[in-house]
Amino acid sequence: MLLDLTMAYDRTLVPGIWKAARGFGGIEFLLLDGFTAKTLALIDRLKPEGVIAHIDDLSIGAFLQERGIRIVDVSDRFARARFPRIVSDDLEVGRWGARHLRERGFAHYAFCGFTSHHFSDLRGRGFAEQLASENCTASTFASPASRSSRSEVRDLQFEKLCDWIRGLPKPVGIMACNDNRAYHIIEACHCLGLRVPHEVAVLGVDNDEIRCEMAAVPISSIALNTQRIGHEALCLLVALLDGHPAPDRPL
Template sequence: MPPTPKLIVLALNPELAYSREIVRGVGRFLTECTGYEGALMAPSNESAMYGMLRNAAGVIGMHLSNTYLEILRERQVPAVEVSAARETRDQPRVLPDNVAIGRMAADHLVEAGYKRFFFTGIPNHWYSRERFAGYFAQLTTHGFDCHDAPHDPHVFDEWLPAQPRPFAIFCANDIRAYRVVHSARMIALRVPQDVAILGVDNDELMDEFMPPRISSIDANSVRIGYEAMRLLDGLIRGEPAPQHILRVPPIGVIARQSTDFLQIEDEAVQQAVRYIRDHCGRKIGIADVVDHVCVSRRWLERRFIEVLKRAPAQVLREARVDRARSLLLSSDLSISEIAQKSGFSSPKQLGETFSNVAGESPREFRQRLRQKA
């Protein structure tokens, strides 16, 4: 008979998108590495957790209590933490790169043309403070200030209608973002025309039933689950625990309705950017953009530099790379097919442009974020 699989306890809250994606990542690793079976259990279910821990070979968890950790230490059962709520933890950890998430949020909202920026999060949670730090630092490099919005829901609801419009709010997670959307709807604020709202975790389940659809940063939680299980597998086999936190880079902004509005005062530039975004998958050039806007090429190039600090050709390149990046992550299309659907003349042009903008080749990007050979 085959040996009994070793039990991996996933002490995670399945109501959270972050947890569900981690489970997917663990499952992906288990399909590649035999000898394990997983069991999902909410840490709040104490009686069931105690029973599970007695038979566990390893644990991947969030918010593991000191009582649970003491049981694991006594039984010499390794555990990997995937929560960044608290800064100081003794066990190995695999976490999102929260500072990079904050920087990514700033870049997205600045590119949309907003000039006033706020953040709302959970001050006593470490990951929220890290995301704010990245957001604040990146906005500073763009020449903008950033302010904390009230964190208390009742105070926030009084604060929101008093803000000059338009403005943008980066929320520490999607749950907070949906709360902001609800508050905006209650006072007839238009999203995104009056307020742009950006969350984190890409909670597609919630997104299905609460319009407008929320733009969100995909924190690469599937990869976090995969790497956490890879680390746990090594610990079970006797490898030493790492001395540092393993950080996983975010995938990118999943742009939806809540930030899909260009706050660009120059109407011609706004029309040009919209045309580029809508048609970048075709083999258009700057001449096509000029024809659409009905201005001279020299005038449009000058206005792009003045308003966006980038030339039209650069905006077109970035739009095509964004489209290619999305296809690399969401499809199994070949590099050649992605080049064609992203408006590039050849796979070589895609590779060169993608490397210049993203710092790695399309194939490297796909392998890094999807763990595909």
């Protein structure tokens, strides 16, 4: 398993993978955290037959493919599936978020995501489609999920987020594409002096207990069935290793 254990999504996949492994004999697992030079060197040394991986960098997928390693991707970063993939139903996640906020009686809605992240696009689309079916509209905002160490880059993106939130009609219900994005919204509201949830209600995705509880106001979040995704990912990997063809679409 080649996962990013700083992410709640990846961490919660692991129990489902382990549970599924009990149904198969002779499977040996190694859990590798992150895509570092040390990790990739270890893969070269161990020569695994298959990998369950969170592919958010196509060069990692290429590295594995060049070595003939079977891959099951558990991310939904890219629109076109380059590898066999098990993912959540992100359109439905967005729809569920819209229904949740509608039930709480808001008149104004918004979605906040990341650019160049397919899962974010799908959740935003599902959110907007559900609201449109109820004759409502939503404001949208997206910016890069920058991991830059340069403070000026981070500050500029945060300033743009603050400007967007400042301009929204209040009270407003905002769905974030995930809990990291929800955390950014809470921080922005704190800087703007906006009361959460009275003026701005925030809904995240992933139910990352650490991230949700670290926020100035605890974040409500949609919990995904990641254990099921982990279980299905292992079953698919075993099928590929047994010679079955890869599915022609994400599962």
